[in-house]
Amino acid sequence: MSIAVHVRRRLLAGLPFAAMLLVAAGDVLAGPDVGLLALFALGPAFASVSGSARRAVLVGVFAFALCSAASAYDGLFLTRRAAVALATVAGATVAASLAARLRRGVERELAGVRSVAEAAQRVLLRPVPRLAGHMRVAVSYTSAVAEARIGGDLYEVVNGPQVTRAIVGDVQGKGLEAVETAALVLGAFREAAPDSPTLQHVGARLERALNRRLEGEEFVTAVLAEVDRRHTVTLLNYGHPPPLLMRADGTVQLAEPPEPAPPLGLAALGPNGPSPHQVQLRPGDQMLLYTDGVTEARNRRGEFYPLTQRAFRLKEHDPEAALEALRQDVVEHCAGPLGDDAAMLLLRYRDEPGAEAEM
Structure with a gap:
């Protein structure tokens, strides 16, 4: 208490x-x-x-x-x-x-x-692996409803023999229907991520699973990420906020997709699906995947949370402590409950002896 x-x-x-x-x-x-x-x-x-x-x-x-x-x-x-x-x-x-x-x-x-x-919540958003080869992983979830433990944002990390795949998404809508859709997406991702030959195949299987479930204008924005042994991150962005890339020297940029793509569940109504684009990570680099509950968090003057300007909060040595510092900064910016759920997943390239053997 x-x-x-x-x-x-x-x-x-x-x-x-x-x-x-x-x-x-x-x-x-x-x-x-x-x-x-x-x-x-x-x-x-x-x-x-x-x-x-x-x-x-x-x-x-x-x-x-x-x-x-x-x-x-x-x-x-x-x-x-x-x-x-x-x-x-x-x-x-x-x-x-x-x-x-x-x-x-x-x-x-x-x-x-x-x-x-x-x-x-424990079934839907179960603990993710903290280590993935040279990558260290941390996650955070903050609900917009006081004392709530569950919502429509989702995240998952799946380690495979050659690559690590991750997803961060946001279900359109609220309530139990959003939770049900989030469970569907996570179940499909957990099934597809270990054995699909490419990240595009994973996205296609998610699309098919959603098309069997969703009706009308329901959709899910999401970013799919794949990290290989060369520490190259391949991204597929389905209408989601672009991941934030923070280099070891403190330089911050957004990993914007080459062209916009519709969210999952709306492929039949829009242009072709997303094109994969790649980002190369070096020791000390980190990538933050997040939902719009972070960037659309407003203070009392109506100002959005300036994520790129506040990314220095991620400089903590421990990834979980770094992500908690950023989460606390978002909450302090709002000075009250968030306007929307906020999920964050941090991938940090660690350069430690023996890390490659853990992949």
């Missing part, structure tokens, strides 16, 4: 008592003519926001006792005004206990749904 969440819970827990103490102080200072007794009902009302139904009842009993004591202090005990105030406190206590019971039930249901989502 984060410190902010812990502090918020402590504040919510103390809110009913703070409200009742303020009412008591106001009643003592203002005197009996103002008529503040009924405001003791604020205690159980605020208690329904956090805690159990039993706690709401206990706060209500405390409020009832305070209201009785205040009415006696004001010389109003056994009067109609005091009776109305006590009835108000009792009614608020009953309502608060019912509301707390309903809230706890919803919280339990939400926790169950979240656990299912986390299990689906």
Whole structure:
């Protein structure tokens, strides 16, 4: 549990008592003519926001006792005004206990749904291999929905005997349908990547799988990457943001495709599929594949996240630490929840003895 969440819970827990103490102080200072007794009902009302139904009842009993004591202090005990105030406190206590019971039930249901989502996340976006020959790999996923664990962005890395193949994609749309489509793409990629002769064959198999599933204008933008033993990266870009290439000397450029191509699922409606293009990696170079949730993250002034200017965050020695530094920078840029899910996959060329034997 984060410190902010812990502090918020402590504040919510103390809110009913703070409200009742303020009412008591106001009643003592203002005197009996103002008529503040009924405001003791604020205690159980605020208690329904956090805690159990039993706690709401206990706060209500405390409020009832305070209201009785205040009415006696004001010389109003056994009067109609005091009776109305006590009835108000009792009614608020009953309502608060019912509301707390309903809230706890919803919280339990939400926790169950979240656990299912986390299990689906582990199946859908399983851990990728951290080493691939001379390549080190790191991944990051940030959901646009607070505390969510799953969405329509996808990534995968598959090691083969001669090449390593990777994909980063973004499903058009939201919700369970987007998750279902992401699962379809990942399943097709995991099946095709190990034995397809070329990256174009992998893309064709993804296209066929999607054409059997998608309807209307649904589509998936994606970048497919293939890294061979010569450390040449072959890219196929299906309408996706171009990968970012950062050289060992800090030079940054975007690996733009030679010509635009339609997303996966829209091949029948547009021009020919993407043409492969290649990028040569040298020791210390790294390539970042990402979804548009990164580059389209806006701050409060409406400015997009300047990825190329902030790529220096990737200079951390450890790839996972570098990717986490960049992710934190994106979140700080937004100063709040992201407008869209953001997935990132970092490929870094490591020059270490024995690395080639791991390929």
